[in-house]
Amino acid sequence: xxxxxxxxxxxxVWLAYSDELAAxxxxxxxxxxxxxxxxxxxxxxxxxxxxxxxxxxLATGLxxxxxxxxxxxxxNVTGPLKIVGMAFQAPTLLPWRTTLENVLLPLEIVEPYRSxxxxxxxxxxxxxxxxxxxxxxxxxxDKYPWQLSGGMQQRASICRALIHEPKMLxxxxxxxxxxxxxxxxxWNVLRDLWTVQRFNVILVTHDLREAVYLxxxxxxxxxxxxxxxxxxxxxxxxxxxxxxxxxxxxTALVLELRERIGSIRKS
Amino acid sequence: xxxxxTAERYAPLLLLSAIxxxxxxxxxxxxxxxxxxxxxxxxxxxxxxxxxxxxTNAWRTFWTTMIGFAISIVVGVALGFLIGSSKFAYSAMYxxxxxxxxxxxxxxxxxxxxxxxxxxxxxxxxxxxxxxFPIMVNIATGLATLEPELExxxxxxxxxxxDVLLKVGLPRSMPYFFASxxxxxxxxxxxxxxxxxxxxxxxxxxxxxxxxxQSRMPLAFAGLxxxxxxxxxxxxxxxxIERHTTAWAHRGQHSS
Numbered sequence: 001x002x003x004x005x006x007x008x009x010x011x012x013v014w015l016a017y018s019d020e021l022a023a024x025x026x027x028x029x030x031x032x033x034x035x036x037x038x039x040x041x042x043x044x045x046x047x048x049x050x051x052x053x054x055x056x057x058l059a060t061g062l063x064x065x066x067x068x069x070x071x072x073x074x075x076n077v078t079g080p081l082k083i084v085g086m087a088f089q090a091p092t093l094l095p096w097r098t099t100l101e102n103v104l105l106p107l108e109i110v111e112p113y114r115s116x117x118x119x120x121x122x123x124x125x126x127x128x129x130x131x132x133x134x135x136x137x138x139x140x141x142d143k144y145p146w147q148l149s150g151g152m153q154q155r156a157s158i159c160r161a162l163i164h165e166p167k168m169l170x171x172x173x174x175x176x177x178x179x180x181x182x183x184x185x186x187w188n189v190l191r192d193l194w195t196v197q198r199f200n201v202i203l204v205t206h207d208l209r210e211a212v213y214l215x216x217x218x219x220x221x222x223x224x225x226x227x228x229x230x231x232x233x234x235x236x237x238x239x240x241x242x243x244x245x246x247x248x249x250x251t252a253l254v255l256e257l258r259e260r261i262g263s264i265r266k267s
Numbered sequence: 268x269x270x271x272x273t274a275e276r277y278a279p280l281l282l283l284s285a286i287x288x289x290x291x292x293x294x295x296x297x298x299x300x301x302x303x304x305x306x307x308x309x310x311x312x313x314x315x316x317x318x319x320x321x322x323t324n325a326w327r328t329f330w331t332t333m334i335g336f337a338i339s340i341v342v343g344v345a346l347g348f349l350i351g352s353s354k355f356a357y358s359a360m361y362x363x364x365x366x367x368x369x370x371x372x373x374x375x376x377x378x379x380x381x382x383x384x385x386x387x388x389x390x391x392x393x394x395x396x397x398x399x400f401p402i403m404v405n406i407a408t409g410l411a412t413l414e415p416e417l418e419x420x421x422x423x424x425x426x427x428x429x430d431v432l433l434k435v436g437l438p439r440s441m442p443y444f445f446a447s448x449x450x451x452x453x454x455x456x457x458x459x460x461x462x463x464x465x466x467x468x469x470x471x472x473x474x475x476x477x478x479x480x481q482s483r484m485p486l487a488f489a490g491l492x493x494x495x496x497x498x499x500x501x502x503x504x505x506x507x508i509e510r511h512t513t514a515w516a517h518r519g520q521h522s523s
Contacts (some may be wrong), residue, residue: 060423082425092306092417094439096515108434110424144515164424 004233005074006035007200008059008168013068015054022066027227028054032068034219039198043092043211043218047261048217051226052204056170059202060084073167081168081258082110085161085199089173092154093145093160100141103128110164126164131159135189153181155189168200174211184242187213195239208254208261212236213245229262305485310492313485321474328459328471331387332497335394336455342380343399344444344453347406351440352432357407372397373461380466389460390470395447397458398451405447409440442516447508449502454499 013032016022029051036042044052057063058070061077070077072119085106107113107124117124129141135155145153154174161169171190175183191214194201205211211218212234220230234253236244244250287307293299294306301309314321346364350357372393379389412434463472471490479488500513510517 057419060419062419080423080425082423084423085414086420086423088416088420090414090416092414092420094417094435094438096441096513105434106420106424109421109426109430146515161420249317 001221004038006071007038007040007073008034008036008073008202009071010034010058011069011071013058013065013070015051015058015063027066027225029058029221032051032228034109034228034231035198036217037202038073041194041201041214041216042201043132043203043205043215044221045205045208045211045218045257045261046221046226047223048206050221050223052221053172054226055221056086056202056204058173059168060086060170065179066245083167085164085166085168086170086172087154087161087174088171089176091145091150091157093153093156095145098142098144099132099137099156100125100128102145102156102194103163105160106164113164128159128163131163132156135159142223149182151178151186154178158190158193161196162199165197166199168202169194171201171203171205171246173205174203176206180233183207183210188242190214191240209245212250212253212257213240213242213248219256222258230257232257271455272404294468300345302482302484305505309485310488313483314492317486321471321489321493324469324471324474324490325497327387327469328390328456328463328494329497331390331463332394332452332455332459334387334460335391336398336452338391339399339402339451339455340448343402344406344446347403347440348432350403350408351407351410352436354426356409358432364403366405367483368400372373372458376462376466377423379462383397385466385468387467389466390472394455398455401447401450401454402444404445405443406440409443410419410436413439442513445505445513448505449509452501453498456494459496 010032013029014027015029016027017105021027034042034057046052051161054063058065058077060081061070061072061081062086064078072081073083087210093099094105097105104121104124108117113120113124132138132155137152137155137159140148140152140156141199145156148156154177158171158174161171174190175186178186187210190201192215201214203211215234218232218234219228220232221227222229232253236249236253291307294304299306305313346360350360350364373487375396376389376393381390383389383392410432413431417435418431421435426434459470459473460472463470464476467473471494475487475490476482
């Protein structure tokens with residue numbers, strides 16, 4: 001690890017969803033300690049209900065840890081973090097807004113864009129169009145979400161998460177509902193965005209190939225209560241292409257992670 | 268759903284004509300007396316013959332209903348907003364509201380008469396009381412069924428509750444709102460008519476009662492036709508507004 005301060009820094013974090021649960025020692029996640037370098041892409045994998053989404057809520061400040069501390073960019077997290085963009089398995093676009101208007105939504109809310117939104121709308125719209133073009137949504141800016149395919153909606157959703165140039169992108173199984181081909185296409189979309197912008201990424205996923213393909217570091221979580229069971233650096237060379245997923249080192253990594261998850265199931 | 272074909276568009280008219288023809292034929296063929304069941308033609312005669320008084324009474328029913336309905340939109344939307352955006356208000360009010368909604372509104376008319384006297388007051392209030400509930404429930408449902416992920420996305424950006432309500436909750440509940448208006452307007456007409464039957468000297472309800480007590484069945488049926496036509500016209504008006512303001516909720520009418 002380099003000497004630079006970590007970007008995401010979880011120290012002995014425990015979280016129970018209520019005081020009663022805490023008193024009964026019923027935690028959603030337990031004893032999570034992890035830290036990432038600035039610009040690192042991490043993936044969290046694990047079985048259903050392992051507290052991956054809880055982890056996301058902690059990293060964004062939507063929940064406060066019951067014990068331990070969470071710091072992002074050197075600051076203790078005490079409330080919702082505005083330097084974060086989020087995208088989920090469901091694209092959650094607003095059906096009454098066009099793709100462009102959906103992508104602009106964060107700028108209507110987050111400062112400093114909010115106060116200048118009316119005055120600079122053209123400028124922001126141009127920025128959104130550019131971002132949409134980089135994910136291949138040129139010509140769809142003025143379509144409504146229900147006129148787009150699932151994969152296109154998810155691209156738009158990722159653009160919405162990135163429009164305010166957040167330092168951190170949180171993705172909760174963003175490609176889970178897509179077919180295999182679209183999913184792999186979007187891996188590359190995400191890879192390219194990240195390569196250019198170097199935001200921090202926390203990707204929560206069930207898909208081990210996805211995690212190994214995209215991430216610098218993969219964390220394996222146990223089933224509830226969620227703990228980090230293993231940390232695996234992925235030292236596959238970048239830039240990575242889809243061909244790499246058919247190579248021996250790649251499959252060996254996937255298999256290794258798969259076995260760790262398998263042993264969780266049995267225990 | 269594709270745009271309705273010509274056949275679909277005229278289907279209601281065809282059905283209505285078919286019913287009227289069968290009705291007319293049955294009345295004539297079986298020689299049914301007008302005092303039992305007037306034929307469509309004698310109802311039409313009554314409509315023309317009493318056009319003056321029918322118009323006066325229909326106008327009265329119409330504007331009382333509209334005032335009651337306007338009140339119920341204001342109150343329904345306000346209460347819907349309240350219980351849809353606050354869990355506490357929801358749990359406090361919902362059981363009471365349900366109980367209130369179960370009370371037959373006709374039973375309230377005598378009480379309203381004591382408070383407001385015979386006239387427009389009870390009719391307006393009955394129309395209001397009978398029709399605000401679906402509006403309230405629909406607004407509340409629209410607000411309460413917001414996707415939690417979407418709320419997270421906005422909250423992380425530092426959105427205030429009001430931001431979430433205005434940017435997402437309100438537009439999202441519009442289709443529910445218009446759907447409820449269509450139900451509520453027909454209910455409002457029921458409320459006004461019921462109230463007029465016992466607490467008014469004017470209105471279609473009063474006309475129905477008078478005609479009935481004098482056994483002038485064609486006139487009574489003419490009253491029913493008028494009230495049905497008014498409710499249907501208002502229903503169509505609201506579904507027209509609905510189609511043109513919340514087209515996004517009826518996806519597929521444009522393309523898919």
